Amino acid sequence: MIKKITLLLFIGFLLSPFLFFGQNISLYTQINGRYDFTFIGNTLNPSENTNFSPTFLYTQSSATLNLGVNDRIERAYLYWAGSGPGDTDIKLNGVDMSPDLLSNVVGTANEFTYFSAFKDITTFVQTTGNGTYTLSEFDLNSYVPTYISNATQFAGWAILVVYENPSLTLNQLNIYQGLEALSPNLPLGIIDTMTIQLNNLYLISNTGAKIGFIAWEGDRFIQVSERLSFAANGTTNVLSNTLNPSDNAFNGTNTETNSTNLYNMDLDVYSIENYIVPGTTSATVSLQSGQDYVMLNTVVTKLNSQLPDATIVLENPNSTCNSREVTIDFTVSNLNSTEVLQANTPITFYVGTEAIATTYTQNIIPIGGSENGTITLTIPNAIPLNFTLTVNVDDTGNGTGIRPELIEINNSFQIEIELTVSPTFNNLNSITSCNLGLTRGIFDFSGYATLVSTNPTHLISFHETYNDAVQNINPIVNSSNYDALTTPKEIFVRIDNGCFSVTSFQLLTENCPPVVYNAVSPNGDGSNDTFFIDGLRDIFVNFELLIYNRWGKHLWTGNNNKPDWDGYVENGVGSTLAPAGTYYYILYLNDPNYHEPLTGYLYINR
Incomplete structure (x- = not known):
């Protein structure tokens, strides 16, 4: 049987359904602690697909979860896949399930469409616990007459369960997702290959190290140039076990249940204890096939990595005016870890390459825990007012640490600091x-x-x-x-x-020059009733004002203590009212800035 379809799917977690085309498998999530994983699931094919059978697919199937009494469910992810554009309305134990993510791809030979779906069902499985899980109302029978022509009529489902148990070693679980496909075409002998990079590993002991796969559409009776290999530390090994021969890895088996009739899907787990050594940080999985279509959804690694992972955050910098001291809060965390972080882990503060202070953690920080601290730093005078403060946890002051960690490149944190000094200013004139x-x-x-x-x-x-x-x-x-x-x-x-x-x-x-208003009409109407000089009174407090008629006779003397002249003639003979006409004044300001008197005339109008 030769199949002629290419399939690339990407399965990943989102909050609502989205459509995606194939994407390279990459790290989806990392879980650290006393964890392990298992698969359950089942096919909906009554038999392995060929060009003439099966002529129908089941619409439901069941699998059993049987964790130990001390196992606590941490994560659970549901996958379902098959022929056609996708069934997005299925049930699990009678509960409606719609995908967080739906992927469609078109094959290269017959241009048939295939799908794969993903949903995070952690809460559902935590609530349900052990027992039988039945996926139902998954009906792809309308596509069987078309897809049987190239023997790609299939449907299946799987649940990846991550669980915690206090008796387990401290492990790091890496879940990689995004489905890639092997799709060899005619003529026979053309081998398709893929290599998947597994990063973010850290191994302290190879005891119990294992790798698991969720894959679709593998055929037990097709094994032309088929091989699954694992490479780490420069050494490549072909993976195999009792159910999965070295030349037929994807053959419709479930190594968790020893099932050999998981038609056109695989839930396989391999020990890699002998293929990986302490200190390993990356590996690759390579697949090849000369005939069988293999569509790989998920890769899970479990590695014993009992190490802390120290990180640090700075916040709330505070300094006083005209001081080169900065008080700052810091939090050292051990979140993404599989071991406690010991007390007295060094913390060094840098400005540029200059280490300005070192302190230490005070307590053992548990897995997932943190410790708060405060430090007052004295900033050297040579450092400018604005600078970048860098802190490294697990740093003795010369860039080296004393604690082996899961991740050695996440120990730094930077924050911008501005020392404040009294501002300069320009002098101001009066x-x-x-x-x-x-x-x-x-x-x-x-x-x-x-x-x-x-x-x-x-x-x-x-x-x-x-x-x-x-x-x-x-x-x-x-x-x-x-x-x-x-x-x-x-x-x-x-x-x-x-x-x-x-x-x-x-x-x-x-004292500005006074302004003389020389028109006087002393008729009591409130307008120009007196001889008014603006800017004179209470300014030139020692002024003396003399009024003369046109024949030079002195009529009146005024000063700051007397009211303005209203035409009254002091010591006049006969009438004391000056008649209408022109008069002259002499104004002595008696001010050091005004040495000469002001003179002029005024006119009285009656």
């Missing part, structure tokens, strides 16, 4: 405004927020007292129109970058 009276002034210093800063990210605020600036309270909100009631007045500036600096500048006033 601001001078016109004296509005009694040294009061209006000021706009909003632009100083930009001028004072040496970094646009710094936060700038203005305050009326030094203590307010230090405590960052009561900021001045009207810096563009600030009313200083008295001057000189010191304004304090806080420059903040996490730390802060405080500087200040002075607000000053000067």
